[in-house]
Amino acid sequence: MSNFIVKGKCRCEENPVQFQYTKEPFEIHYCLCTDCTETCGGSLAIIAVVENAEFEVTANQDKIKNFDSLETCHRKFCTECGCHMFLNVDAYPDHTLVHVPTLERGVDLGQTPDRWVFTDSKHPMFTIPDDGLPRHSGWEATSNT
Ligand SMILES: [Zn+2]
Ligand SMILES: [Zn+2]
Numbered sequence: 001m002s003n004f005i006v007k008g009k010c011r012c013e014e015n016p017v018q019f020q021y022t023k024e025p026f027e028i029h030y031c032l033c034t035d036c037t038e039t040c041g042g043s044l045a046i047i048a049v050v051e052n053a054e055f056e057v058t059a060n061q062d063k064i065k066n067f068d069s070l071e072t073c074h075r076k077f078c079t080e081c082g083c084h085m086f087l088n089v090d091a092y093p094d095h096t097l098v099h100v101p102t103l104e105r106g107v108d109l110g111q112t113p114d115r116w117v118f119t120d121s122k123h124p125m126f127t128i129p130d131d132g133l134p135r136h137s138g139w140e141a142t143s144n145t
Helices: 034-040
Strands: 006-009 018-021 027-031 045-051 055-059 064-070 073-078 084-089 095-099
Touching (some): 006 084, 034 045
Antiparallel strands (some): 018 055, 064 073, 073 084
């Protein structure tokens, strides 16, 4: 077994919510859907899809609040700093969707982004770079399946 581990945290300077995963993510994708972008206030979301069994909140779990941005979409925020760290969606009950920017930088995350999804919902001020990755107008499952 490897010692693979990737850690993340909220933006609290003291007692941050901390979490980690211990297996390479199932996938990483760029999401342009309105739910992600409007909730996060960003032009895109970079999402790592991690198995629940390999994902763990390791500190300050009591600071996490759930917000259902959709009936099927359960987003986890820090009640103190407001950081949106990860979410669960009903369609993928065995996985947690981690917002990659909340993870430590400069380490191997176990995957790299493999596609763009919900390009039809893209904000008009954002231009998708010519990175050669597949683009999908709506949701498209990974080829990992
Ligand atoms: Zn926080
Ligand atoms: Zn999204």
